Amino acid sequence: MNLEKIEIPEIFKRNVPPGFKISRRNDHDFLVVDSIFCRHGHNLLVESVRIHEEPSIKLDVTIENRHGVMFIDSYWGSHAKLFSFFPGFIHDHALVKARCPQCRVSMMEPYECDEEGCSSDTGIVFYLPGEHNRVHVCAKLNCPSHRLEVIDIPSDLVRTVSHINFFGEGIDDLFGDF
Ligand SMILES: [Zn+2]
Ligand SMILES: [Zn+2]
Numbered sequence: 190m191n192l193e194k195i196e197i198p199e200i201f202k203r204n205v206p207p208g209f210k211i212s213r214r215n216d217h218d219f220l221v222v223d224s225i226f227c228r229h230g231h232n233l234l235v236e237s238v239r240i241h242e243e244p245s246i247k248l249d250v251t252i253e254n255r256h257g258v259m260f261i262d263s264y265w266g267s268h269a270k271l272f273s274f275f276p277g278f279i280h281d282h283a284l285v286k287a288r289c290p291q292c293r294v295s296m297m298e299p300y301e302c303d304e305e306g307c308s309s310d311t312g313i314v315f316y317l318p319g320e321h322n323r324v325h326v327c328a329k330l331n332c333p334s335h336r337l338e339v340i341d342i343p344s345d346l347v348r349t350v351s352h353i354n355f356f357g358e359g360i361d362d363l364f365g366d367f
Pocket of ligand 1: 227228229230231289290291292293294
């Protein structure tokens with residue numbers, strides 16, 4: 190998996206939003222999730238599975254009739270994922286029902302997806318450090334739509350960063366047990 194290089198606005202680099210860090214790889218700066226939680230404050234980043242050499246975001250998921258864990262790349266805008274189950278035969282736009290792997294609280298929320306060809310009304314919400322800071326992701330598998338909500342950073346800048354997508358879709362499967 191190669192990370193495509195997309196410029197992060199300089200002003201954003203100087204005001205890295207809570208829960209993120211800048212990671213420099215191959216002379217390029219990437220925005221990487223550094224702390225992210227369920228609504229009860231459980232840390233979702235795990236060291237045991239690394240993607241692009243960074244801890245991944247672990248979720249308990251049910252997708253169609255499969256149940257297991259999913260690991261998401263912590264590089265902002267990357268959609269690389271690993272599964273503890275074989276993700277074949279699952280529809281491209283299947284609904285991902287996510288729970289916190291620690292307390293099992295549902296992470297689902299209403300979401301109006303504006304991605305072309307996706308009419309999802311369901312999303313997954315992640316909590317960043319700070320009372321009002323969140324990441325909202327479309328709950329349809331392989332839909333790249335995601336939104337950052339950060340108080341104290343100008344909203345047009347937040348919108349710019351919300352639209353960063355390093356690459357479209359990426360699914361890998363892991364057959365290991367987690
Ligand atoms: Zn939790
Ligand atoms: Zn969507």
